[in-house]
Amino acid sequence: MNGSDQSRQHAVFDRLRQAMLSGAMPPQTRLPPSRVLAEELGLSRQTVVLAYERLAAEGYVRARHGSGTFVAADLPDAAPPAAPGSILAAGIPAPELFPAAAWARCAARVLRRLPAGLTQYPDPQGLPELRQEIARHLAATRGLLADPACILVTAGTQQALRLAAELLLDPGDDAWVEDPGYIAGRGALAAAGARLVGVPSDAEGLDVAAGIRLAPAARLALVAPSHATPLGGALPIGRRLALLDWAGRAGAAILEDDCDSEFRWQGKPLPPLASLDRTGRVIYCGTFSKTLAPALRLGFAVVPPPLLGAFLRARTLADRGPPALTQAVLAAFMHQGSLAPHIRRMRTEYARRRAALLDALGRHAPSLTPLPAPGGLHLVVRLPQGSDEQAAVQICRARGLAVAPLGAYHLGEASWQGLVIGFAGLPAALAGETARRLQTALDRARRGPGGRVPRQSSRRG
Ligand SMILES: Cc1ncc(COP(=O)(O)O)c(C=O)c1O
Structure with a gap:
């Protein structure tokens, strides 16, 4: 497939997406079979199949095994925004715990000194002093020995995934993604075709x-x-070795997303896959979105040396490098030793919040069954049989509870219904009240807006 095939694929994706957003293709509409649409538009079937897969990856459609592809009940762009002041957003750190005072002092120091480098075009790989600090941090916290010369500072994990997909994939190439799995991650791969x-x-x-x-x-x-x-599984050693072995034999790359390993609640932290890699297959991706704030847009990739040049060229073309001032502040913050104690404080506080929410759900939301949540900043809860996941999400969001439908994390159909709920932003003192509100919203969803139990649709989020 060449560049113009890719732009045709994008055109099909965009036209269908617009039709869904405008209401011309309402939720639950069955898309024409890819073969039929391809004939109608005079395109190859693969072009249409790839456009459908991208729509699925980004949450616009759901494939139902054996019965076709359907417009999703909750379009990503059309999802009702959670009410202002909403809580429970999955995976987002608590804004009030951002180390603002220490950050402000580092920022003031950096601005007072303002070395010339900070007002010129930055090193597209990232400030050397920040790469040095990241290498130290990785060695101390993850046991991963990374050469600062192989670290690329990125605008979050998302940019690392996007660059890797662009460089390592041709349109139409197969790429494995976890199912259920990270929605924005699979979006980055789908966008590369x-x-x-x-x-x-x-x-x-x-x-x-x-x-x-x-x-x-x-x-x-x-x-x-x-x-x-979102389910929290950790890959045991046998699967890790099997994955590396497969990648070696297939000549495939592995993108290791290690976004929240700082927050582990059960069992010992597991060393990264990259530390077992002897063949240069693994691109390790880390982020400051969970330990500090997603708005910083700072993350990094540890890139195997043979790929480094290509990553640097692509990165230079994309944005010429990450904003130098923010990098310099983070480097100063890490250099003065502020990151490690901040993470320790977050761990203590989030452990408290997690325990409070689990306890409150047990007391006040008996219809929800939490799954084991060994790490990360969210819980997955199972809804009772016969629930309507979409209705539950809509009603919760309207009441300021920014829960996410489990179905949205699935590429295909989910076999059970559930919600993904964040606990990092929920102070322990509010857990009881929030669990009660959740249960009330769920009762309402089961009754339906008019007091009736809603028709059991096959809708999945
Ligand atoms: C699975 C996963 N990976 C990575 C990230 C971080 O992405 P970014 O660094 O682009 O903010 C998140 C954020 O929520 C995530 O859930």
Whole structure:
């Protein structure tokens, strides 16, 4: 497939997306079979299949096994915004715990000194002093020995995934993604034209043997070995070795998303996959979105040396480098030793918040069954049988509870219904009241707006 095929694929994606957003294709509409649409538009079937896969990856449609592809009940752009002051957004750190005073002091110091480098075009790889601090941090916290010369500072994990997808995939290439898995991550691969292969993710994370059965020649695998999103599985050593072995034989790359390993509540933290990699297959991606704030847009990738030049060129073309001033403040913050104690404080506070929410759900929201949540900043709760996940989400959001539908994390159909709820932004003192509000919203969703139990649709989020 060449560049113009890719732009045709984008055109099909965009036209269908617009039709959905304008209401011309309302929720639950069945999309025409890809073969029919391809004939109608005079395009190759693969172009249409890839456009459908991107729509699925970004949450606009759901594929139902054996019955076709349907417009999702909750379009991503049309999802009702959670009411102002909403709580429970998954995976977002608490804004009130951002270390504002220490950050302000570092920023003032950096601005007072203002070395010339900070007002020129920055090093596209990232400020050397920040890369040095990141390497130290990785060695101390993750046991990962990374050469600062191989670290690329990125605008969050998202940019690392986007660059990797652009460089390592041709349109139409198979790429493994966890199913359920990280929505924005699979979006980054789909935007590069990848054919997403949903590999089941269970209590032990990615089912590597299933991936090998489904797409042995995939070019890339996106995986969160420490804590799969959203169910929390951690890849045991056998699966890690099998994954590395497969990547070596297939010549595939592994994108290791290690976004929240700082927050582990049960069991020992697991060393990153990258520390086991002897063949240069793994691109390790880290972020400051969970430990500090997602608005900083700062993360990093540890890139195997043979790929570094290509990453640097692509990065220079994309944005010439991350904003130097923010990098310099973070480097100063880390250099004075403020990050490690901040993370320790966050761990203590989030552990308290997590325990308070679990306790409150047990007392006040008996219809919700929390799943084990060994790490990260969110819980997944199972809804009772016969619930309408979409209705539950809509009613919760309207009441300031920014929960997410479990179905949205699935590429295909989910086999059960659930909600993903964040606890980092919920002070322990509010847990009881919030759990009560959740239960009231869920009762309402089961009764339906007019007091009736809503028709059981096959809608999945
Ligand atoms: C699974 C996963 N990976 C990575 C990230 C971080 O992305 P970014 O660094 O682009 O903010 C998140 C943020 O919520 C996430 O949930």
